[in-house]
Amino acid sequence: MDIAHLRDFITVVDSGSLTRAAARLYVSQPALSQRIAHLEAELGVRLLERGPRGVTPTAAGRALYRDAQRLVRQFDRIAGDVLSGDQIHGPVAVGLPTTVSVRLAPALFSWTKAHHPGIHLQLFESMSGYIQELLTLGRLDLAVLYRDDDTVRPAETPLYSEDLFLIGQPKPPAADADEIRLVDLHDTPLVVPGGRSNLRALIDRAFAAQDLVPSIVADVDSLGSMIRIAAGGEACTILPLSSVADQANHRELGVRRIRNPVISRSVAICNAVEYYPSRDAVAAVQEGITVVTRQMAAAGEWPGIRLA
Structure with a gap:
């Protein structure tokens, strides 16, 4: 096994297809298939599952992919x-x-x-x-x-560290308030990132600690989209102040620091x-x-x- 074989394997996993990987590596698909087969034979394990829609790494393949990333990067750094x-x-x-x-x-x-x-x-x-x-x-x-x-x-x-703010115009809280209590948001429609986001986990925990359930109407994994939806008035979002401070209409958006409790990260x-x-x-x-x-x-x- 040499560094070239590891580079080939990484490219195949990233591409999800031997055909696409071969094109990226400027080699023929049969040649690349042979290289991967040689790597599997050398290690004595199956690294890829072949299917009609491409290839996916096996458990052994995922382990090799993770370690190969580190080895290739370290090799490049040494050079x-x-x-x-x-x-x-x-x-x-x-x-x-x-x-x-x-x-x-x-x-x-x-x-x-x-x-x-x-x-x-x-x-x-x-x-x-x-x-x-x-x-x-x-x-x-x-x-x-x-x-x-x-x-x-x-x-x-x-x-x-930073505190989180409600972005948008919820009702009935006073429109001129600089702060808003978390309990007042229990029925406010919110758009927030999906489950892989630290922000989402922080919001969920903050509401749960107060025995509340946030009214999340959409998962939006785009900062710009969350702000635009909040500006539209149909839902609010929760973000740090720096995310909207440059917006020309950030005051009109309705920016309020959440308190009781303050949500910080x-x-x-x-x-x-x-x-x-x-x-x-x-x-x-x-x-x-x-x-x-x-x-x-x-x-x-x-x-x-x-x-x-």
Whole structure:
């Protein structure tokens, strides 16, 4: 087994089809099938289930896929570090939840370009649950993730905390109120992310702790769509203040801090150091995340956050 076989296998799993994987690898499908068969024979296990709709990894295949991701990435890092000499450079994959990416991604890009032009950022934006999954699989070097509290955990650096706000115009609460009680939202129609989102889990727990059930009328895994639906007046959503502060009509949206209880969450930079030591490039980008977050908070460009 060599690194090329692992790259082939990763491409097949990502593609879900030998035909599509062969096209991406610029080889014939029979040649790629032979390579995978050779890998299975070498390991003595079946790695893929073949079917009319493509291929899916077996349990052994999923285990190999996870470890192969880490090995291939580490191999590429070693090669890059040898070639780079004293200059900090190379790819750094960073996962950002959507509500964080809105603020952080442009500032981090500019900071990295100015301070470490040799670093090639790979920014992944998605719901927090999927970002966590990518970090666990070894697909990311760093991830900014939500936490229920500000407890310091291994391989994590606390970044900031923030409260959640009701976005929209619920009735009957007073339209001019800056705050709203959680109990007053028990029959307010809400659009929130689906079950893989930390935000959804936090909302569900907050309501359950008060013996309430949120009136969720739709699962919407898009920040922009949630805000537009709230602006339309047929439902509300729950988001951090920074998600809507740049909206031209954010005051008309009806932005109210939820209280009794306040719903807060902490945000941390998570490093995949349990899989391999941090490279200089990863450490530099982690520093950049902290620096630009503090700069934006000091300048009032990231409303609603409290620095760790």
